[in-house]
Amino acid sequence: LPLKIMPGITMPGVVVGNLTDAVAKEIGCGKIPVIAVGSHDTASAVLGVPASGDRWAYLSSGTWSLMGVELPRAIVNDKTFQYEFTNEGGVENTIRLLKNIMGLWLVQECKRQWQREGQDLAYGELARMAAQAQPFFGYVNCDNSDFLAPGDMPARINKCLSQTGQKPTQDKGQMVRLVLESLALKYRSVLSAIEDVTGKSIETLHIVGGGIQNELLCQFTADATGRKVVTGPIEATASGNILLQAKAVGQLKSIDEARQVVRNSFEMKEYKPQNRDLWDRQYKTFIVKK
Numbered sequence: 001l002p003l004k005i006m007p008g009i010t011m012p013g014v015v016v017g018n019l020t021d022a023v024a025k026e027i028g029c030g031k032i033p034v035i036a037v038g039s040h041d042t043a044s045a046v047l048g049v050p051a052s053g054d055r056w057a058y059l060s061s062g063t064w065s066l067m068g069v070e071l072p073r074a075i076v077n078d079k080t081f082q083y084e085f086t087n088e089g090g091v092e093n094t095i096r097l098l099k100n101i102m103g104l105w106l107v108q109e110c111k112r113q114w115q116r117e118g119q120d121l122a123y124g125e126l127a128r129m130a131a132q133a134q135p136f137f138g139y140v141n142c143d144n145s146d147f148l149a150p151g152d153m154p155a156r157i158n159k160c161l162s163q164t165g166q167k168p169t170q171d172k173g174q175m176v177r178l179v180l181e182s183l184a185l186k187y188r189s190v191l192s193a194i195e196d197v198t199g200k201s202i203e204t205l206h207i208v209g210g211g212i213q214n215e216l217l218c219q220f221t222a223d224a225t226g227r228k229v230v231t232g233p234i235e236a237t238a239s240g241n242i243l244l245q246a247k248a249v250g251q252l253k254s255i256d257e258a259r260q261v262v263r264n265s266f267e268m269k270e271y272k273p274q275n276r277d278l279w280d281r282q283y284k285t286f287i288v289k290k
């Protein structure tokens with residue numbers, strides 16, 4: 001396609017104009033500036049990560065998971081093709097090298113199915129049941145295309161277990177636990193791929209978004225990856241959006257200063273890896289089963 005038909009690109013942090021008189025009157029404010037922020041929303045979320053230094057990765061955790069690193073330039077080579085990474089624009093001329101991963105969608109769909117069957121379990125109750133279930137009962141590839149559509153997720157998970165020579169389960173806590181453990185092991189796989197592509201070791205994984213409320217998954221992620229996990233804020237996207245606007249109008253001097261504001265403004269929680277040898281052994285099994 002000829003480039004001349006493409007619209008111009010507006011970079012994050014640019015003041016693109018002001019509110020019109022009509023809009024300003026309707027919402028009861030002055031003609032405040034309209035500022036382009038990081039988009040799509042993961043770009044704003046990454047700005048809202050309370051990181052420092054350069055040996056960190058981020059995981060935006062929710063219905064879907066997005067794991068990656070912030071880089072000064074894109075990496076496009078055979079490895080990024082093999083690992084199915086994407087290079088997306090970030091704020092301040094950065095690149096977000098990341099991979100899309102299935103997130104808590106599987107648990108959400110299981111919960112909905114059980115609700116249809118007459119048992120409405122809260123997420124906190126499901127997490128408690130999972131914590132009491134047998135560790136490493138089974139594994140699924142969370143990115144299996146069979147899991148994409150809404151519907152009877154427990155049946156599809158059991159089908160996947162059977163197809164890979166594993167035992168199905170009707171125990172709800174067991175099913176949730178095997179999904180969370182599989183997710184955590186998938187995160188390890190992607191983190192290893194990131195290190196392979198970038199040639200840089202990752203010391204800290206920052207998790208933001210609604211998924212941080214599932215503390216069992218956060219601990220599993222620390223255990224599986226062998227890295228320190230720092231969680232928070234939940235609303236990283238909104239925080240990054242606001243902070244870039246503050247920088248655009250001169251209230252903040254840099255992205256580092258913006259991230260310092262995040263560190264000063266939100267409560268973070270740290271998870272340290274446990275049972276490293278056990279999770280290392282399970283990872284080898286997971287790679288075969290997935």
